[in-house]
Amino acid sequence: MASITLPNPGVLAASRAVQATTEQPWVRWSLIAIAVAFLGVFLFLPLAIVFSSALERGVSVYVGALREPDAMAAIKLTLIAAGISVPLNMIFGITAAWAIGKFDFLGKSLLITLIDLPFSVSPVVSGLIYVLIFGLQGLLGPWLAAHDLKIIFAVPGIVLATMFVTFPFVARELIPLVEAQGTEEEEAALTLGASGWQTFWRVTLPNVKWGLLYGVILCNARAMGEFGAVSVVSGHIRGRTNTMPLHIEILYNEYQFAPAFAVASLLALLALATLLAKTVVEWKARQQSTELQRMSGEAL
Amino acid sequence: MSIEAVNITKRFGQFTALDNVSLEIPSGELVALLGPSGSGKTTLLRIIAGLEFPDIGTVRFDGRDISDRSAQERRVGFVFQHYALFRHMTVFENIAFGLQVRPREFRPSRNQIRTKVHNLLKLIQLENLADRYPSQLSGGQRQRVALARALAVEPSVLLLDEPFGALDAKVRMELRRWLRQLHDEIHITSVFVTHDQEEALEVADRVVVMNEGRIEQVGSPDDVYNRPASAFVYNFLGNVNLFHGRVEEDKTYIHEVETGHVVYVRPHLLDIARLPNGGSHFRARIKHINAAGPLVKVEAIAEWGDPVRVELPQERFRSLQLMKNEEVFIIPKDVQVFPVRNEAARAK
Numbered sequence: 001m002a003s004i005t006l007p008n009p010g011v012l013a014a015s016r017a018v019q020a021t022t023e024q025p026w027v028r029w030s031l032i033a034i035a036v037a038f039l040g041v042f043l044f045l046p047l048a049i050v051f052s053s054a055l056e057r058g059v060s061v062y063v064g065a066l067r068e069p070d071a072m073a074a075i076k077l078t079l080i081a082a083g084i085s086v087p088l089n090m091i092f093g094i095t096a097a098w099a100i101g102k103f104d105f106l107g108k109s110l111l112i113t114l115i116d117l118p119f120s121v122s123p124v125v126s127g128l129i130y131v132l133i134f135g136l137q138g139l140l141g142p143w144l145a146a147h148d149l150k151i152i153f154a155v156p157g158i159v160l161a162t163m164f165v166t167f168p169f170v171a172r173e174l175i176p177l178v179e180a181q182g183t184e185e186e187e188a189a190l191t192l193g194a195s196g197w198q199t200f201w202r203v204t205l206p207n208v209k210w211g212l213l214y215g216v217i218l219c220n221a222r223a224m225g226e227f228g229a230v231s232v233v234s235g236h237i238r239g240r241t242n243t244m245p246l247h248i249e250i251l252y253n254e255y256q257f258a259p260a261f262a263v264a265s266l267l268a269l270l271a272l273a274t275l276l277a278k279t280v281v282e283w284k285a286r287q288q289s290t291e292l293q294r295m296s297g298e299a300l
Numbered sequence: 301m302s303i304e305a306v307n308i309t310k311r312f313g314q315f316t317a318l319d320n321v322s323l324e325i326p327s328g329e330l331v332a333l334l335g336p337s338g339s340g341k342t343t344l345l346r347i348i349a350g351l352e353f354p355d356i357g358t359v360r361f362d363g364r365d366i367s368d369r370s371a372q373e374r375r376v377g378f379v380f381q382h383y384a385l386f387r388h389m390t391v392f393e394n395i396a397f398g399l400q401v402r403p404r405e406f407r408p409s410r411n412q413i414r415t416k417v418h419n420l421l422k423l424i425q426l427e428n429l430a431d432r433y434p435s436q437l438s439g440g441q442r443q444r445v446a447l448a449r450a451l452a453v454e455p456s457v458l459l460l461d462e463p464f465g466a467l468d469a470k471v472r473m474e475l476r477r478w479l480r481q482l483h484d485e486i487h488i489t490s491v492f493v494t495h496d497q498e499e500a501l502e503v504a505d506r507v508v509v510m511n512e513g514r515i516e517q518v519g520s521p522d523d524v525y526n527r528p529a530s531a532f533v534y535n536f537l538g539n540v541n542l543f544h545g546r547v548e549e550d551k552t553y554i555h556e557v558e559t560g561h562v563v564y565v566r567p568h569l570l571d572i573a574r575l576p577n578g579g580s581h582f583r584a585r586i587k588h589i590n591a592a593g594p595l596v597k598v599e600a601i602a603e604w605g606d607p608v609r610v611e612l613p614q615e616r617f618r619s620l621q622l623m624k625n626e627e628v629f630i631i632p633k634d635v636q637v638f639p640v641r642n643e644a645a646r647a648k
Contacts, residue, residue, distance in 0.1 A: 184384035187351050190371040191378040192398035192453055202401070206388045 050268050054261035065259030066266070073239040074247035074263070080155065081230075081243060082223040085163040089219055093170025094212065098204065101178025102186070112175070118167045126164050127232025130157055153235030158243065161229040166219045173215030177208050210285035217281065221274040225267060301362050301456040301489050302327040303348060308357035310343055317343040318354070319513040325491060325506075327362075330483045332500035333493045335510035336536070341493045342461055344510070348491065349459050350374045361456065374457075377450030377488075381462040383442045385434040391445050392430040395420055398453035420448040423482075440471040447479075451486075460492035464499065476503050497537045501525060509533045531638035534564050541565045541608050545637060554582065564636040567611040568595060571631045572620060581629045584608055586622055598622065600630065 022028075055062055065071060096115060100108060118126060133139050134151040144151060151157045185207065189199040205212075227245040234241045236250065244267055251260035303325040310318040318340045325331050333341040346352040348359060350371035358367045366374060385394050395417045399408055408416065421427045424444035434442055443463065450458060463479070464472040480503050483490055494500050500507045501521040509516045509524055509532070517529040528534035543554045545563035554563055573581070584600035587607075596617040598610040608630060612620075622628070 184380050184382060185386055187371070188378065188380060188384040188386070188449075189397070189401075191349060191351070191374075191376055192401065192449065193372055193375070194397070194401040195372060198401045202397070203386055 047268060050261055050264050053257060054265040056261075057258045061258050062262045062265075065256075065262035068259070070239045070242065071247060071259070071263055074242045074244050075266070077155065077158065077242065078224050078244040081159050081162045082220055084159050085166055085223050086216060086220050088163060089166055090170050090212070090216055092167070093172075093174055093215060093219075094205075094208075096171040097174030097178045097208070098200075100175050101181075102183050115168050115171050118165055123165055123226065123228030124232055127161050127229035130160055130164075130229075130233050134160075152233050153237065153241060155241065157233035158230050158241060161233045162223050162226055165226050165229050166223045169219035169222060170212065170215035173211050173218070174208055177211040178204075181207055210281055210288055214278065214281045214285060217274055217277050221271065224270055303457060303489060303491070304358075304360040304363070305344065305348065306358045306360070308344065308347060308354045308359075310340075310347065310352065310354045316513050318347070321357075321510075321513070321515055323508060323515060323518070325489060327489055328487045329505045330480070330490045330503065331492075332504035332507045333491060333510060334495070334497060334500040334507055334536075336495060338512070339510040340513040341495075341508075341510045345459050345461055345491060345493050348457070349376050349378050351378070375453065375455050377453065377455030377458040379443075379446045379450050379458070379460040379463050381465055383434070383446040385442055385446060385449070387434050390431050390433055391421070391426065391437070392417055394434070394445055395449045395452050397449065416452065420452055423451075424448045438471075439467050440475060443467065443475060447482075451488075455488070458488050458490040460490065462493055462495070464496075465494070472499075479503060501537070509536065511536070528636065531562060531564065531636075534636050534638070539567050539609060539611075541567065541570070543602075543606070545635075561637050561639055564638065565632050565634070567597070567609040569632065569634045570608070570610040571616075571633055572598065572600075572610055572612060572622065573629045573631055574620070576629050577631055579631065581631045584628060584630050586624055586626050586628060589622060589624060591617065600628070602630070 066075075096111070099105075100112065131138060131152055134144060134157065135141050136145060136152070138152075151160070185203050186199050189203045194202065225245060226243075227249075230243055231246055231249075234243070234246055236242060236246060238247075238250070242250065244263055248260050248263050248267070251257075251263065303323075305321060305323045308318050308321045309316070321340070321344060323344070333344060335341045343352060347354050350366075350369060350373075354367075358365055360366065361374070371378075386397065389397065396413050399413045399416065402408075417430070418427065421430055424447065426441060426444060426448075429437065429441065434445070437445065443466075447460075447463075460479075464475055467475065476499055479492075492503070501524075504521060506518060507521055507524045508518050511532050517524050517533045519527070519529075524533055525537050528537065534540060541564070543563040543565070545554045545561050583603040586598060586600045588599040590597040590599075591614075594614070595611040596614060598612060598617075600608045600610060602608045610630065
């Protein structure tokens with residue numbers, strides 16, 4: 001209370017600290033120049049090259065490369081893989097975060113470690129796991145072959161590999177958020193007569209919606225861009241088991257640079273859109289978290 | 301609706317939060333559960349609400365056993381310590397929540413809900429803040445919204461967990477008077493948890509003093525303050541001086557060494573005089589005087605070396621004109637004697 005009438009000591013200390021820790025102008029400017037040069041060479045230049053190479057031989061070649069049947073099939077397969085794995089991982093992420101954030105149980109930290117596993121395993125290994133399980137020489141291979149089910153070198157394998165690799169994104173984003181929010185609001189909803197479902201839809205979910213959206217955006221970007229794991233299980237059958245990243249690789253290896261960059265530009269656009277959406281959502285989520293801090297701060 | 305808790309025991313791992321507690325709350329009363337932190341008062345409240353389930357024991361509402369009912373089915377109004385308002389809903393939506401989640405056949409119409417919420421907003425004097433979000437309200441306003449939200453579902457019982465704990469002193473005082481007034485208007489059976497003895501004594505019809513998972517005493521504020529059942533109650537409900545003592549033929553003796561009994565004297569029940577009055581008294585030297593406030597607080601050292609706190613009315617202090625380091629006589633006007641118990645020693 002006293003800090004309202006007194007000059008805020010925090011602000012004073014901060015302004016002094018800026019002066020105390022600052023450097024000579026030439027040091028500052030050269031550091032900034034290095035950072036900008038680094039960004040330019042490693043980020044903006046490649047991005048510019050992707051688009052300029054894609055349009056090098058004119059718009060008609062660009063559009064043609066995208067409308068070519070194999071490219072269309074690759075785009076479609078990428079959309080299917082992301083369209084299945086993102087919603088499933090979203091449901092999984094919400095349930096995992098809910099269980100971990102709201103309840104205490106034995107083996108909780110083990111579960112968190114397991115959720116993180118796809119982050120620590122190389123994507124190629126992730127793909128190989130599925131080959132070893134579902135492949136012809138694999139664990140379930142003979143049984144699958146006998147029942148005429150195809151998983152490896154087919155769409156199901158690609159979806160499975162994508163799901164595995166993007167598994168932690170939503171859960172990782174939500175767990176700390178759900179933990180920070182505690183269970184009081186849910187308890188309040190229960191005492192007001194709400195059922196478990198009503199509590200979840202009306203209280204729990206709205207409270208984490210920005211974190212959830214953020215996780216979904218990241219999950220989607222990774223699902224569409226995944227190369228390693230999908231490459232192992234796909235078999236690279238043109239027009240059937242090629243996703244966009246795999247299609248780009250094939251075109252590039254065949255020296256079809258303009259079409260390769262045309263398809264690549266689509267993925268780059270996706271990255272830019274993701275970045276934009278991520279920034280907006282982060283900004284919204286930060287607003288919400290400062291609100292959360294303010295409320296709990298005042299409550300204490 | 302009356303509330304009965306019978307032989308409730310609740311453990312959290314090794315910690316026994318409630319140890320065979322039984323409590324009866326008659327319909328329409330405003331009851332305070334008072335005790336230090338860890339005494340089990342919040343656990344008892346949460347068990348009544350159905351947010352926690354006892355390991356052993358039953359809870360009855362109006363004589364009906366509701367031990368197996370969930371919080372959702374018990375129709376209690378619960379006000380949380382940190383309010384637990386739904387932060388993504390406006391004040392209006394918060395209060396309307398309990399009505400909107402009802403099954404369709406029991407749900408009031410949109411207009412009925414609006415009328416009801418506006419009546420409650422009028423009751424809590426926040427009519428013009430219906431569209432605000434909880435983060436835009438002050439602590440006291442949030443507390444009132446939480447109360448209105450709990451009352452909206454017309455609960456049979458109102459339970460409040462440290463309802464004023466997070467507010468500053470002035471707002472706290474206003475709100476507790478307001479709660480008392482509100483209870484006198486709507487007569488709903490209410491239980492509130494507090495660790496502030498002043499709050500409990502001022503607001504409640506009856507006070508339940510708890511300590512270490514057990515009930516020490518149940519009684520009116522007058523009872524628990526003036527006729528404490530145990531050393532703990534006496535100690536917890538105000539400042540005290542502790543002396544070793546013994547009782548012999550209706551006479552109390554204060555001793556320098558440890559005896560079987562402890563003598564408790566509240567600071568305002570000690571008087572100071574320059575001459576011995578012929579009755580009970582002991583010598584002391586004045587160490588410190590604080591004359592700010594309605595009572596003058598005098599700290600002295602008794603003849604056997606222990607510190608003694610005395611509180612004198614301002615007039616008495618002025619007529620005595622006490623000085624620091626002066627030798628005086630201290631005269632106990634009323635004392636309480638309890639046998640030595642571990643709890644009393646710990647509470648000190």
